[in-house]
Amino acid sequence: MNTQLYQTIVIEKSHRTLRRELPEIAQEYSVAGLTPIERMTRRFEWLCKEQEPMFLGDEKICFLRTTKNIPDVFTKEEWEEIRSKHYIHESGYPSNLTVDYGKILKNGLLALKDESDTYGCRSIDAILGLVERYRQAALAESRTVLAEGHAALADGRSALAHVLEQVPAYGARSFREALQCVRIINFALWLEGDYHNTLGRVDQYLYPFLKQDMEAGILTKEDALELVEEFFLSLNRDSDLYPGVQQGDNGQSLMLGGKTKDGSCGFNLLSELCLKASQELKLIDPKINIRVDKDTPDEIYTMCSELTKVGLGFPQYSNDDVVLPGLIEMGYAPEDAVEYTVAACWEFIIPGVGRDVANIAALSVPKVIDTCLHRDLPGCQCLEDFYKAVADEIRTGLDAICDNIKDLWFVPAPFLNLLMDTPKYQNFGIHNVGLSTAADSLTAIMEHVFDTKDVTAERLIAGVDSDFAKDPELLHMLRFETPKLGTNSDKADENLVWLLDTIADALEGKKNCLGGCYRAGTGSAMYYLWSAEEIGASPDGRRKGEPFAANYSISLFTRTDGPFSVLRSMTKPSLSRTINGGPLTLEFHDTIFKTPEAVAQVGQYVKQFVLMGGHQLQLNAVNADTLKQAQAHPEHYPQLIVRIWGWSAYFVELDRAYQDHVIARQEYSL
Amino acid sequence: MTGMIFDVKELGVHDGPGLRTTVFLKGCPLRCMWCHNPEGLTMSKQLSVRENACTHCGACRKPCTHADCRPFGRCLHICPQGLIKVVGEEVTARELADRLLRNKMFWGEKGGVTFSGGEPLLQAEFVHEVLDLLGDVHCAIETSGYADPDTFLSLVKRMSLVYMDLKLADDGLHRKYTGVSNAPILKNLEQLLASGIPCVIRTPLIPGITDTPSNLAAIKELAGGLVQELLPNNAMAGAKYELLGLKFPLSSASSPDTK
Numbered sequence: 001m002n003t004q005l006y007q008t009i010v011i012e013k014s015h016r017t018l019r020r021e022l023p024e025i026a027q028e029y030s031v032a033g034l035t036p037i038e039r040m041t042r043r044f045e046w047l048c049k050e051q052e053p054m055f056l057g058d059e060k061i062c063f064l065r066t067t068k069n070i071p072d073v074f075t076k077e078e079w080e081e082i083r084s085k086h087y088i089h090e091s092g093y094p095s096n097l098t099v100d101y102g103k104i105l106k107n108g109l110l111a112l113k114d115e116s117d118t119y120g121c122r123s124i125d126a127i128l129g130l131v132e133r134y135r136q137a138a139l140a141e142s143r144t145v146l147a148e149g150h151a152a153l154a155d156g157r158s159a160l161a162h163v164l165e166q167v168p169a170y171g172a173r174s175f176r177e178a179l180q181c182v183r184i185i186n187f188a189l190w191l192e193g194d195y196h197n198t199l200g201r202v203d204q205y206l207y208p209f210l211k212q213d214m215e216a217g218i219l220t221k222e223d224a225l226e227l228v229e230e231f232f233l234s235l236n237r238d239s240d241l242y243p244g245v246q247q248g249d250n251g252q253s254l255m256l257g258g259k260t261k262d263g264s265c266g267f268n269l270l271s272e273l274c275l276k277a278s279q280e281l282k283l284i285d286p287k288i289n290i291r292v293d294k295d296t297p298d299e300i301y302t303m304c305s306e307l308t309k310v311g312l313g314f315p316q317y318s319n320d321d322v323v324l325p326g327l328i329e330m331g332y333a334p335e336d337a338v339e340y341t342v343a344a345c346w347e348f349i350i351p352g353v354g355r356d357v358a359n360i361a362a363l364s365v366p367k368v369i370d371t372c373l374h375r376d377l378p379g380c381q382c383l384e385d386f387y388k389a390v391a392d393e394i395r396t397g398l399d400a401i402c403d404n405i406k407d408l409w410f411v412p413a414p415f416l417n418l419l420m421d422t423p424k425y426q427n428f429g430i431h432n433v434g435l436s437t438a439a440d441s442l443t444a445i446m447e448h449v450f451d452t453k454d455v456t457a458e459r460l461i462a463g464v465d466s467d468f469a470k471d472p473e474l475l476h477m478l479r480f481e482t483p484k485l486g487t488n489s490d491k492a493d494e495n496l497v498w499l500l501d502t503i504a505d506a507l508e509g510k511k512n513c514l515g516g517c518y519r520a521g522t523g524s525a526m527y528y529l530w531s532a533e534e535i536g537a538s539p540d541g542r543r544k545g546e547p548f549a550a551n552y553s554i555s556l557f558t559r560t561d562g563p564f565s566v567l568r569s570m571t572k573p574s575l576s577r578t579i580n581g582g583p584l585t586l587e588f589h590d591t592i593f594k595t596p597e598a599v600a601q602v603g604q605y606v607k608q609f610v611l612m613g614g615h616q617l618q619l620n621a622v623n624a625d626t627l628k629q630a631q632a633h634p635e636h637y638p639q640l641i642v643r644i645w646g647w648s649a650y651f652v653e654l655d656r657a658y659q660d661h662v663i664a665r666q667e668y669s670l
Numbered sequence: 671m672t673g674m675i676f677d678v679k680e681l682g683v684h685d686g687p688g689l690r691t692t693v694f695l696k697g698c699p700l701r702c703m704w705c706h707n708p709e710g711l712t713m714s715k716q717l718s719v720r721e722n723a724c725t726h727c728g729a730c731r732k733p734c735t736h737a738d739c740r741p742f743g744r745c746l747h748i749c750p751q752g753l754i755k756v757v758g759e760e761v762t763a764r765e766l767a768d769r770l771l772r773n774k775m776f777w778g779e780k781g782g783v784t785f786s787g788g789e790p791l792l793q794a795e796f797v798h799e800v801l802d803l804l805g806d807v808h809c810a811i812e813t814s815g816y817a818d819p820d821t822f823l824s825l826v827k828r829m830s831l832v833y834m835d836l837k838l839a840d841d842g843l844h845r846k847y848t849g850v851s852n853a854p855i856l857k858n859l860e861q862l863l864a865s866g867i868p869c870v871i872r873t874p875l876i877p878g879i880t881d882t883p884s885n886l887a888a889i890k891e892l893a894g895g896l897v898q899e900l901l902p903n904n905a906m907a908g909a910k911y912e913l914l915g916l917k918f919p920l921s922s923a924s925s926p927d928t929k
């Protein structure tokens with residue numbers, strides 16, 4: 001590892017002091033009456049000019065943001081007008097996409113000029129202008145440091161200049177050039193104002209360069225690891241500037257392994273080096289994902305578990321055996337589906353051709369149950385009546401969400417557009433939040449109101465409405481003595497199956513305003529806290545104010561029978577129908593990973609998840625005691641990392657609610 | 671027949687090869703001063719209360735009508751935080767076997783079931799019956815080796831792997847710290863050595879008690895070349911005693927259970 005560079009970027013963070021604040025521009029653009037695309041192009045040109053070429057230590061991969069903010073291109077009033085006319089997703093700027101890095105690596109940016117409009121060409125010129133300034137600065141520095149007697153550093157700078165002469169203007173010729181090229185393109189996307197810029201299948205599009213260099217004897221495995229680590233470090237330089245709900249929620253994910261177009265296993269030496277680099281660096285970026293399937297060899301699972309042990313919440317697993325058929329069923333061409341990666345957190349997208357809006361909206365499933373509990377349950381003669389009411393309400397809720405999304409509009413992004421192909425997929429992903437709370441609530445109603453009849457609908461409603469204040473016995477029964485997901489109860493599991501099927505049915509065949517379909521998902525994003533505040537207590541014994549579980553996980557207070565039972569419950573639904581993404585998350589106490597045998601056993605457990613038909617899994621090594629210590633003494637734990645929903649973060653930088661949620665999650669120990 | 675268990679743990683990663691389910695049987699003839707499974711000592715059901723989180727709301731002290739609460743003098747079905755539970759569950763061999771077999775798909779070829787405790791040999795007959803019902807599954811046992819020779823041999827013979835404790839080589843010290851003589855244990859160790867059953871000899875490292883050079887040397891000698899594991903001291907050992915309203919005998923030098 002380049003320890004000096006690590007020290008600068010991660011510990012001292014001295015490079016952050018180089019940043020300048022930029023003035024607002026929207027008013028000026030507005031007065032000049034510029035079109036949206038002109039504004040974006042002009043801003044990009046300006047931002048490129050405002051960057052000051054800077055080098056950190058003896059880095060081999062350069063580019064650093066030296067400006068802080070990215071001033072908006074529209075004024076507040078203009079945004080109001082835009083929002084009144086269009087459906088605007090989040091901030092309105094494009095996000096959660098993966099560009100076709102492979103294409104640029106092959107031909108370079110200049111080759112794109114032929115096929116692009118003037119805005120695209122201007123964007124290319126702008127970024128290449130900055131690259132040229134970097135190149136000259138590298139040469140100049142090379143001369144100065146040589147005069148000062150630092151021959152090695154001087155060589156390093158002129159090597160950098162040499163790389164910049166080639167990429168990204170022309171195609172990359174070596175592994176190092178390829179990494180530098182990706183760094184610059186990624187940097188430029190952030191600078192354009194696009195966000196949650198994911199990296200895609202790095203081990204596929206970068207591997208040919210590595211292979212070629214190693215075969216030519218230019219690189220050893222150690223050199224290659226060093227370069228990968230530098231590349232990873234480069235992704236952590238500006239990441240504190242990237243927008244997100246919390247620090248760390250920036251979508252810089254990458255995908256490793258997985259099937260290739262010819263059906264073989266894509267895991268290669270570079271995949272291994274990426275796992276290793278993440279393990280050594282222990283940084284929150286990039287977020288490591290890996291695709292596995294029933295044929296994945298045991299060694300890969302063991303390697304991955306070694307990384308899990310480090311405690312970053314990486315890697316996150318996606319199961320090709322479930323995801324691929326799911327995507328194909330939804331209309332993705334097999335040759336596109338096989339290229340899938342994740343957008344930011346866990347939503348499956350296709351690099352280049354996929355323009356899906358994978359996180360467009362969310363349904364709070366516990367809210368559906370809450371509505372039906374109050375409105376329908378007292379009048380239900382039998383359980384079927386209640387199921388019907390819930391199914392209707394799910395449909396109504398999803399219809400309302402979908403109907404609301406009309407005239408979707410994004411701020412044009414000429415640079416991003418250059419790197420994307422003609423959109424083939426414009427599907428919308430809907431999160432379904434609080435699935436375990438909803439399934440457990442259904443089970444409670446089924447069990448007590450209809451099966452054993454030991455609780456009347458009135459008592460249940462009164463209990464929920466009063467947060468069980470006057471009925472502690474009911475609370476205890478619902479919370480601790482009623483079957484739930486993860487407790488080996490077929491009843492509970494069947495309710496999850498039913499809910500997911502019902503949701504998938506409700507979205508099936510619906511067309512969105514861009515002609516695409518709707519994809520049902522099992523993710524929650526930040527809604528696990530937000531949506532939980534919208535309702536009071538719930539029939540599963542969850543009390544008012546308690547959050548839902550994140551994503552596709554069992555309830556926080558469930559007394560599960562253990563990790564086997566959890567897998568059995570959560571792999572029962574046919575998850576290829578709800579394939580927008582959203583992982584089952586499990587927290588393992590860090591002492592589980594004590595011995596190499598135990599690490600391999602954790603790997604076997606993941607393998608079992610895959611064989612049982614799970615879609616996505618995220619394992620965390622945690623220690624609640626350490627986290628509590630860190631809450632009390634944040635100053636001692638600046639580097640402590642935890643996984644939140646689709647991203648990892650420095651624990652001490654999180655808001656209290658997110659910290660508490662991590663501490664409250666179910667932890668499996670020895 | 672029925673047996674008394676106090677836990678069934680899924681994914682017991684340190685209890686043998688592969689993915690395993692570990693059954694903890696309740697009751698032990700020893701009283702190791704460092705024991706950190708105090709709920710495994712007696713054969714009877716015990717009340718466990720997480721007093722440190724108790725808000726003293728008094729709900730559990732009010733009289734109730736549940737039959738299962740009567741022996742404990744506190745209501746088990748009311749604590750809003752779920753702090754009260756009963757440790758110890760009487761199950762039939764069939765029930766236990768079914769519960770275990772539900773997760774058979776996880777075991778694969780290497781993994782399986784581990785019987786731990788407490789001391790599983792104390793309920794040898796029950797374990798035999800469970801083994802009959804499990805069929806062809808890799809089974810392991812974690813035992814103190816304290817049982818009569820026939821009971822010991824007939825049960826361990828059916829195991830694919832045996833973890834046996836050797837805590838103290840000196841009989842006097844063994845009596846002092848565990849309450850019983852180590853003679854039956856050494857006898858069973860001999861049988862185990864002779865049997866050729868795959869086994870691992872485990873010694874918990876209790877500072878100043880079992881970790882002395884002379885004890886470790888003597889144990890090495892006794893183990894006669896068998897695989898040995900030394901288990902580091904566990905600082906959290908005392909925590910469970912409080913739950914059961916017991917005092918940790920070794921409150922200053924805390925320690926591990928090897929199970």
Ligand code: SF4
Binds near residue numbers: 723724726728749752
């Ligand atoms: S009900 Fe729970 S919180 Fe209340 S006194 Fe009993 S143990 Fe304590």
Ligand code: SF4
Binds near residue numbers: 698702848928
């Ligand atoms: S440590 Fe094991 S053998 Fe000793 S008393 Fe505890 S359960 Fe029994």
